[in-house]
Amino acid sequence: SAVISQKPSRDICQRGTSLTIQCQVDSQVTMMFWYRQQPGQSLTLIATANQGSEATYESGFVIDKFPISRPNLTFSTLTVSNMSPEDSSIYLCSVVGGSTDTQYFGPGTRLTVL
Amino acid sequence: QKEVEQDPGPLSVPEGAIVSLNCTYSNSAFQYFMWYRQYSRKGPELLMYTYSSGNKEDGRFTAQVDKSSKYISLFIRDSQPSDSATYLCAMSYNDYKLSFGAGTTVTVRA
Secondary structure, eight states, X not given: OOOEEEEOSEEEEOTTOOEEEEEEESSXXXXXXXXXXXXXXXXXXXXXXXXXXXXXXXXXXXXXXXXEEEEETTEEEEEEXXXXXXXXXXXXXXXXXXXXXXXXXXXXXXEEEO | OOSEEEOOOXXXXXXXXXXXXXXXXXXXXXXXXXXXXXXXXSOOEEEEEEOSSEEEEETTEEEEEXXXXXXXXXXXXXXXXXXXXXXXXXXXXXXXXXXXXXXXXXXXXX
16 A cells, blocks of 8 residues: 655645645555545545646535646645635645556645634 | 434343444435444544445454445444444445444443
8 A cells, every 4th residue: 555644644724825735655546535524524536737837626625716737747735725713624635656556545634724 | 313323322231231323224226334432532533434235344343234214233242342332334335435423332231
């Protein structure tokens, strides 16, 4: 399985600011995704990070709020823009690729917005 | 109605008991079924992956899929305190986008 790291692991931010979360994989992967896990809830897919092109967003998520980059096959970033307390969540990246088509998750970034 | 329904529990069992976890789903287009384990403050860890009806066994874990009833299960035999975690069912079409259940929190008492 791929080894996935995320930075930062946690952060506390002020309302109205933005935070960029990084996801790094130790091998090239075909697909990368970003999920949100709000307190007490399950994971919800935000978007598919496409290498070299704009991300594909799920219903309810927009590029202005969650811009995503994927410059190569091992790295992606998710920015949470103009944050409000409702954005307090765990943000996780996941990858598909390598020798299997199963999906693996990073450790997550725990975000608290005050 | 959510696409994937999972009883959030919590579920508390004594060590050595069999843990039974279930999910139902409404979309018959789902083809792939997974169970993830998530420890507190960690990312989900893949436990079982299957794409056909029937049983799949891996050590103490058995995953069961019944596509006709739109029902999946995970059984943990001889449960250990280290099995205490939240268990998430997940499923997808053929595009790798996962739809998750709410997760069931399991505590195995020593």
